[in-house]
Amino acid sequence: MPANNRKDSDRLSQVVADARRHMKEREKTYREKALKMYPHVCGRCGREFSGKGLRELTVHHRDHNHDNNPPDGSNWELLCIYCHDNEHGRLEVAEAYDGQSSSTAPPDSDFSHKPFAALEALLKGKK
Ligand SMILES: [Zn+2]
Numbered sequence: 181m182p183a184n185n186r187k188d189s190d191r192l193s194q195v196v197a198d199a200r201r202h203m204k205e206r207e208k209t210y211r212e213k214a215l216k217m218y219p220h221v222c223g224r225c226g227r228e229f230s231g232k233g234l235r236e237l238t239v240h241h242r243d244h245n246h247d248n249n250p251p252d253g254s255n256w257e258l259l260c261i262y263c264h265d266n267e268h269g270r271l272e273v274a275e276a277y278d279g280q281s282s283s284t285a286p287p288d289s290d291f292s293h294k295p296f297a298a299l300e301a302l303l304k305g306k307k
């Protein structure tokens with residue numbers, strides 16, 4: 181029966197669609213919860229968001245685990261997209277520094293003479 185075949189493929193696409201919808205809904209749910217729970221202000225730069233601008237306000241997970249969504253919102257922080265980017269970039273940079281700083285000499289030792297040398301040359305050249 182053609183009706184049966186169609187039903188099967190319908191069910192399959194239904195399952196896929198459901199899975200997709202659930203993923204989106206889950207994302208939407210914690211975002212909406214966070215937006216209800218916290219003032220619509222970026223936790224870093226303090227910008228306020230409303231109306232269409234609210235799209236730029238995103239939910240940051242403090243422990244970086246998007247599956248950790250406690251109902252009390254303790255793992256959420258509202259950040260604008262720029263500060264959110266920054267937050268993740270900064271952490272990566274900090275980690276990179278932590279890995280290196282202990283073994284390599286501070287860059288200052290090499291740097292400190294150069295500015296003076298350049299200044300000296302500049303002063304001599306002008307006189
Ligand atoms: Zn911000």
Ligand SMILES: [Zn+2]
Nearest residue numbers: 239240241264
């Ligand atoms: Zn984040």
